[in-house]
Amino acid sequence: MSSVRSLEAELTAAITTHDALDFETWARRIFRHQFERNAPYRAVCERRGVRPETLARWEDVPAVPAAAFRRHDLACGPPEAVFRTSGTTAPETRGHHLVPHLALYRASALAAFERFVLPDDARLACLFLVPPPELLPDSSLARMCTWVGEAFGHGVEWFVGAGGLDLERLLDRLAGAERRGDAVLVGGVTSAFIQLFDACAARRHAFRLGPGSRVMDTGGAKGLLRPLSRAGFLRACWTTLGVAGYACVNEYGMTELCSQRYESVLRDRFDGRGLAPRRWLAPPWLRTRVLDPDTLEPTRAGDVGLLCHHDLANAGSVAVVLTEDLGRTIGDDGIEVMGRAAMAPPRGCGLLLAELGAA
Amino acid sequence: MNEPARKPGCATPDRLATLVDAAIEARAGLRGRALGDTAASLGEAAARWAADARLREELPAAARLSAPVVAEAIRLSAAAVDTAGMLALIEHEFGAGAAERPAPDGPALVGHVLAANVPALALPAIALGCLVGGAVVVKSGRDDALSAPAFHRALEAVDPALAATVVTAYWPGGDRACEEAAFRRAAVVVASGTDETVTALAGRLGARLIANGERTSVAAVSREGLGRDEPLAERLAVDIALHDQRGCLSPRAVYVEADGAPSPMAFAERLAAALERVARELPPGPATVEERAAQQLLASEAEWEAGSRVLAGAGGLVVYDPRAAFRPIAGRRAIRVHPVATLAALPVVLPKRRVECVGLATSGPEAAALVPGLRSLGVARLCPIGRMQQPTLAWPRGQRLPLGSLRGRPDGGALEIET
Numbered sequence: 001m002s003s004v005r006s007l008e009a010e011l012t013a014a015i016t017t018h019d020a021l022d023f024e025t026w027a028r029r030i031f032r033h034q035f036e037r038n039a040p041y042r043a044v045c046e047r048r049g050v051r052p053e054t055l056a057r058w059e060d061v062p063a064v065p066a067a068a069f070r071r072h073d074l075a076c077g078p079p080e081a082v083f084r085t086s087g088t089t090a091p092e093t094r095g096h097h098l099v100p101h102l103a104l105y106r107a108s109a110l111a112a113f114e115r116f117v118l119p120d121d122a123r124l125a126c127l128f129l130v131p132p133p134e135l136l137p138d139s140s141l142a143r144m145c146t147w148v149g150e151a152f153g154h155g156v157e158w159f160v161g162a163g164g165l166d167l168e169r170l171l172d173r174l175a176g177a178e179r180r181g182d183a184v185l186v187g188g189v190t191s192a193f194i195q196l197f198d199a200c201a202a203r204r205h206a207f208r209l210g211p212g213s214r215v216m217d218t219g220g221a222k223g224l225l226r227p228l229s230r231a232g233f234l235r236a237c238w239t240t241l242g243v244a245g246y247a248c249v250n251e252y253g254m255t256e257l258c259s260q261r262y263e264s265v266l267r268d269r270f271d272g273r274g275l276a277p278r279r280w281l282a283p284p285w286l287r288t289r290v291l292d293p294d295t296l297e298p299t300r301a302g303d304v305g306l307l308c309h310h311d312l313a314n315a316g317s318v319a320v321v322l323t324e325d326l327g328r329t330i331g332d333d334g335i336e337v338m339g340r341a342a343m344a345p346p347r348g349c350g351l352l353l354a355e356l357g358a359a
Numbered sequence: 360m361n362e363p364a365r366k367p368g369c370a371t372p373d374r375l376a377t378l379v380d381a382a383i384e385a386r387a388g389l390r391g392r393a394l395g396d397t398a399a400s401l402g403e404a405a406a407r408w409a410a411d412a413r414l415r416e417e418l419p420a421a422a423r424l425s426a427p428v429v430a431e432a433i434r435l436s437a438a439a440v441d442t443a444g445m446l447a448l449i450e451h452e453f454g455a456g457a458a459e460r461p462a463p464d465g466p467a468l469v470g471h472v473l474a475a476n477v478p479a480l481a482l483p484a485i486a487l488g489c490l491v492g493g494a495v496v497v498k499s500g501r502d503d504a505l506s507a508p509a510f511h512r513a514l515e516a517v518d519p520a521l522a523a524t525v526v527t528a529y530w531p532g533g534d535r536a537c538e539e540a541a542f543r544r545a546a547v548v549v550a551s552g553t554d555e556t557v558t559a560l561a562g563r564l565g566a567r568l569i570a571n572g573e574r575t576s577v578a579a580v581s582r583e584g585l586g587r588d589e590p591l592a593e594r595l596a597v598d599i600a601l602h603d604q605r606g607c608l609s610p611r612a613v614y615v616e617a618d619g620a621p622s623p624m625a626f627a628e629r630l631a632a633a634l635e636r637v638a639r640e641l642p643p644g645p646a647t648v649e650e651r652a653a654q655q656l657l658a659s660e661a662e663w664e665a666g667s668r669v670l671a672g673a674g675g676l677v678v679y680d681p682r683a684a685f686r687p688i689a690g691r692r693a694i695r696v697h698p699v700a701t702l703a704a705l706p707v708v709l710p711k712r713r714v715e716c717v718g719l720a721t722s723g724p725e726a727a728a729l730v731p732g733l734r735s736l737g738v739a740r741l742c743p744i745g746r747m748q749q750p751t752l753a754w755p756r757g758q759r760l761p762l763g764s765l766r767g768r769p770d771g772g773a774l775e776i777e778t
Contacts, residue, residue, distance in 0.1 A: 044662060065659040072663065293651035304648050306655065322659060326652055341652035343689035 007033050008101040008315050011285075015107045015313070021284050023312070027058035030315045037076035040068075041318050059289065063308050063322040069095035069256050074317050076100060083140040085255045097140070097256045100316035105258040108313035109144045110151050112283040116262035117216050117249050118152055119270035122183065124212070126153035127173060129188025129196070131160045140255045141218065145187060153185065165192050167199050174207050174241070183212035186241065189219040190250075194228055197236040208242035214266065215243050218251040252280050252337055256321050258313035259286040264334060279334025285312040288335050290328055304328045304338050370528040372540035375496075378526045379541060382494035383467050385523035394449050394490060395458035400518035401486045402442030407513040408482070409437035414509040422478040422502045424603055424644040429478065431601060431641060435749055436479035436506075440486045448753045449490060452762045462492025465766045466546035469493040472560065473507075474551040474571075475500035476605040481507035483752055483761075484549065485514075485525055491765045496526040496541045500552075504529040532556060538563065547765055551607075569764055571757055574607040576716040577685070577709065578744050579702050579729070582619030584720030585626065591720050592626065594745025595694075596633035598718060599675060600641045601748040604692050607715045608740070608747050611688045612695045616702060623698035627670060627679040634674030634692060643675075646691055653689030683708045706732030713737070715756070718744040723778070734758075734774045742777035750775075 007029065014021055032052035035042050045051065045062050055061065064074065069085075075098035085095040099105050118124075126149045133142040149156030159170045177184045186193075186209075193215070200206060215237050228236070234245040246265045253260035261280040268276045282288060289298055290305040299305040307325045314321070327337040389397075408414070415433065419426045449457045457463075469488035473480040481497050485507070488495030499507045507527035515522035530537035532552075542548050542564065550560045551571035561568050578595055585591070598610050613630070615623040646654075654676055661667040666681035675692030683697050685708055699708070702725065705717070717738055719726050726741065733741065739758045740750060755761060755773035763771075 040663070047662075063659075065656055065663065067656065067660040068663040293648060293655045296655065306652050322656070324652070324656055326648060339649065341656055341689065342647070342649040343653055343687060 008104045011312060011315055012101070012104045012107045015104075015111050015283075015285060018111075021312070023284065023287065024058050026285070026312050027061060027310065027319065028052065028055060030312055030319050031055060031061045033315060034076055034318055038074060038318060040072045041074060058310065061310065061320050063320040064318045065322045066095060066254070066256055066324055069097060073098055076316050081105075081143070082138060083143070083255045084138040086139070095255060096138075098317060099258065104313055104315060105143075106147050108259045108283070108285065108311075110147055112260050112262065112286075113144075113148050114152065115283060116264070116267050116281060117185075117214065119267050120212075122212055122214075123152055123154055124183050124185040124214070125155040125177070126157070127170070127177075127184055127186045128156065128158050129160055129165060129170070129186065129192035130158065132158040135160075135162060141189070141253070144253075144260075148187070160188070160192065165195050167195065170196065171199070171205075174209070177209055177213075178207045178242075181210040183210040183214075185214055185216065186243075187216040190217045190228075190233065191219060193217055193233070193236075194226065197240050198226075200240045206240050206242070212247075213241070213243050214247040214249065215241065216249050216251060216262075218253060246274070250280070254309075254321070254323065256314075256317075257286070257309055257311045259283060259309075259311045261286070261288070261335065277330055277334075279330035279336060281334050286310070288327075290335065291322075293341075296322075299328070302328050302330075306341070307335065307337070370530040370534075370537050370541075372536040375526070375528055375537055375540040376543070378528075379468065379494070379496050379544060382496065382524050382526050383544060385520070386467065386492070386494040389520060389524065390492075391461055393459055394453070394462055394492075395446060397462075397489050397521060398442050398445035398449065398458065400514065400521050401440055401445060401489060404510060404514040404517045405437040405440035405482060405486075407517060408506075408510045409433050411509045411513065414505055418478055418503065418505050419644070421505055422644070423647075424478065425642045428601065428603065428641050428644065432478050435601075436482050439750065439752055440482050444751050444753070445486065445490060448751075448762065451753065452760060462490065463766070465491040466493040468545045469495050469765055470542040470545035470548035471495065471497045472548065472550035472552065472556075473498060473500040473503075474553075474556075475502045477602045478503040479506045480551065481510055481527065485510060485527075486752060487761050487765060489521060489524065491762050493546070493765070494524045494526070496528070496545065498537075498541060499527065499529040501532070533559070535563070542567075547767070549765070569757075569759065571607075574713060574715040574757075575611045575687070576608050576718065576747060577705075577714060578610045578613040578718040578747070579705060579721065580613060580615045580626070580719075580744070581702055581721040581725050582616045583722045583725065585615065585619040585621060587720070590633075591744060592629040592633040593637065594743075595630060595718070596637040596674070597641070597745060598747040599634065599692050599694055600637045600643070603643055604675075604694075606748065608750060610694060610716075610718055610747060612685055612697060614683070614697050614699045614702060614705060614708075617698040617700060623696055624668070624679055627668070627677050627696040630694070630696065631670035631672055631674070631677040634677065635672050636674070638674035638692075643691060650689075650691050654691060654693060657689060657693055685709050685714075702729060703732075705729060706736050709736055711736055716740040716742065716747055716750075718742055718747040720744045726776075726778075730774065730776070734772055738774065740775045740777070742775075746777060751777075 077100040079098035080102045081099050083097045128145045136142050159166050237243045237248045246269050250263040261282045264279050264281045287310045289308045291308050292299050307323045307327045310320045324341045326339045327335050419429045446458050471484040497507050511527050549569045550557050554572040557570040557572045615626050658669045661669045661678045668679040670677040678695045680695045683699050739755050758773050
């Protein structure tokens with residue numbers, strides 16, 4: 001057990017202190033760690049003839065399909081927390097991610113959030129359009145928001161309850177922030193933002209939030225009451241909240257991963273690359289390969305394929321996850337998510353509100 | 360109008376409304392026509408349609424199917440609209456001598472919204488509408504805006520007066536103005552497509568809508584069926600390959616009784632080999648990246664399931680799955696083979712109101728024993744394996760009588776049993 005802690009604690013420390021990470025070395029160490037401790041994973045690796053001592057490249061670490069999280073407990077030790085995917089009330093089709101070392105998850109989530117959403121070290125009041133962890137204790141998004149509020153926020157408020165989005169309270173809070181000229185971080189699922197936009201449109205009301213305010217949304221088109229393009233979303237952020245497009249950052253994450261990707265806009269602006277294309281960037285300990293669906297070899301640059309994430313922060317479960325998401329590379333550091341495999345079940349935190357509604 | 364062979368922007372609301380009005384008027388002029396004459400014209404037009412060279416040339420690209428698969432689809436669709444079959448259907452639903460009489464009172468206008476997944480759905484749609492004595496307006500599916508106008512051309516050549524009662528059009532799904540113009544006078548609208556599509560239409564059309572949402576099909580093989588001296592795996596492979604397995608009659612799972620010979624696993628191997636052979640005659644069409652991804656994920660997922668085995672090849676994908684529970688399967692020409700102790704378990708393991716057809720390789724008494732359970736499950740068609748993609752016009756889709764449902768008769772739990 002002590003060696004489990006040491007590997008994960010060492011990685012936590014490296015992420016927290018922004019140490020340079022040798023991805024290849026860590027990938028090999030973590031594969032060995034998981035091969036030795038994660039029995040279902042080891043069984044599949046052995047069937048494929050892949051062992052730590054025969055691994056030629058980090059890209060050869062066997063990937064686990066996201067669907068396997070629905071039926072297997074994929075952990076290297078006793079979990080400190082279990083997170084479950086949203087999207088359906090049928091328990092057998094909900095993926096679950098057992099996380100043995102929450103400190104590593106927290107370190108990864110916070111470091112990436114700070115890097116891409118708060119590159120200017122801003123410390124803002126956090127208004128979350130997400131259910132609080134007391135309501136959905138197995139939601140990884142709720143947990144992440146809690147950590148963000150604790151680490152970077154001054155004041156955290158939650159605006160989604162058992163009955164869904166508490167619009168009146170949210171509108172009051174936004175009005176107060178506008179009056180005071182406060183900068184705020186409004187974070188939550190895309191579908192909740194659309195409810196907010198629609199409510200403001202119906203009342204012919206718009207806010208001008210204080211300078212430095214920003215939006216972080218996640219979940220994309222899933223669970224939306226009406227379709228809204230990304231451009232439409234950004235336009236609504238400006239017209240409804242007064243938050244410019246460069247301060248609106250979309251998050252791409254999965255319950256099965258302890259690291260997330262974020263839209264590049266704020267980071268690019270901070271780095272003086274304001275003309276760079278919008279793309280989803282990852283912290284150094286998360287790499288994503290776009291794989292040809294027929295061969296599982298990398299696609300040519302820009303071609304659409306299956307997204308396969310190698311997340312070192314998943315050291316306690318499985319590091320390489322083959323998703324049902326389709327996407328492509330943009331430039332040499334970014335990706336764009338384009339859709340889902342045919343008949344892939346709807347899932348993701350975008351459906352959190354729909355689930356609450358169903359309850 | 361009867362739109363030209365191109366997809367977008369063919370229909371405009373004003374033009375549609377004018378054409379529909381004219382079709383209803385033309386139909387009123389045929390009030391005294393004997394149904395047998397209508398059936399004869401439809402049958403002749405179907406045969407003429409099947410010989411349409413332009414259709415055969417253009418449909419594969421539009422439908423994303425290979426030319427041999429399209430050729431087979433055209434052959435089977437035309438065969439389903441044969442005069443003898445229509446006469447039998449008329450007599451079955453309207454009584455003896457019905458072919459000599461005009462259509463009984465029915466809808467003045469029947470609307471159809473066709474699904475995009477399978478080509479040539481326009482033929483049965485138009486034929487059934489004509490046989491209940493209504494004018495017909497057909498909205499083609501996204502991937503086949505060709506078959507409907509081609510059939511209209513064929514009908515025009517055979518029977519211009521009947522052709523004048525038919526309107527074919529294409530507009531992108533969700534165009535409310537076109538929808539309203541086409542269906543405002545329709546007594547009934549039959550829509551097939553995704554659950555999302557038919558749910559959206561239900562909100563707009565209300566009780567006038569007959570919704571054929573997403574359905575699937577399965578096959579079932581008893582020990583006796585397994586032991587017969589017949590190319591069962593080849594027949595099932597053809598059922599899978601036709602339409603590239605996109606249709607609601609396409610089998611997605613086969614339940615095989617264990618303890619027979621060959622074993623379910625050996626049957627899975629035979630099926631994988633048969634899919635390879637069939638693919639040489641009926642090659643698959645181009646797959647989208649979404650479909651290819653689904654196929655890959657299916658194989659990846661099966662690797663993680665105890666006792667599962669994946670048999671993949673250029674002809675398709677067979678997953679041996681020791682669990683009996685039906686699970687929706689994505690991919691192209693992909694099927695799960697489930698061993699079961701007895702086929703009597705089918706009504707328990709299959710989902711309710713989701714299975715349209717069960718292809719059988721069983722003895723007669725075994726099949727008869729399955730009928731009550733499958734009927735209560737919502738199954739609408741039982742047939743031998745190898746004929747799953749060859750429904751006649753009498754197929755009671757969704758357990759509804761094909762003509763009676765258009766005349767507003769309540770659902771009757773209809774089940775077609777083809778032996």
